Amino acid sequence: MGVTTFTDKYTSTIPPARLFKASILDSHNLIPKIMPQAIKSIEISQGNGGAGSIKQINFAQGSTMNYLKYRIDELNEETLTYNYTLIEGDASMDKQIESISYEVKLEPCLNGGTISKMTSKYYTKGDVELSEESIKAGKEKAMGMYKVVESYLLENPNAYA
Incomplete structure (x- = not known):
């Protein structure tokens, strides 16, 4: 098994606690609502939504x-940290990747906004090497979702306040 690690940083004008509530704590309700063309639903299939819970993302037709399933490893509202692991997905993921773990930390920045720090670790099966293109495509999708949540919060200043 190989491990490939990436670290990314994103900034937002949205305060960290508000961004955490929208993009993490209530993601199962908000994301399908604001991105119905991409996400059909996000369901909690095991647990209460906290650490140890399993969530399933069901993608829209086309x-x-x-689907993807992930396990919440840590969810800390005080430190604004969120760690989770993708544990199951469609056939293409299952052939190459054992799992992907993510560590997310939201921190305040000087302008009142957020610095989002994410570390992702890709655990591949056997001697599989992931292409930079496939990882870049996945990161772009995640960033797209992040930007949609940010836009929603900017357009709805009372949401998750």
Whole structure:
């Protein structure tokens, strides 16, 4: 098994606690509402939404994937940290990747906004090497979702306040 690690940083004008509530704590309600063309639903299939829970993302018809399942490893509202691991997905993921773990930390920045720090670790099966293109495509989708949440919060200043 190989491990490939990436670290990314994103900034937002939205305060960290508000962004955490919208993009993490209530993501299962908000994301399908604001991105119905991409996400059909996000369901909690095990647990209460906290650490140890399993969530399943069901993608909209026409998507290249049908679903992904992930386990919440840590959810801390005080430190604004969120760690989770993708544990199951469509056939293409299952052939190459054992799992992907993510560590997310939201921190305040000087302008009142947020610095989002994310570390992702890709655990591949056997001697599989992931292409830079496939990882870049996945990161762009995640960034797109992040930007849609940010836009929603900018357009709805009372939401998640």
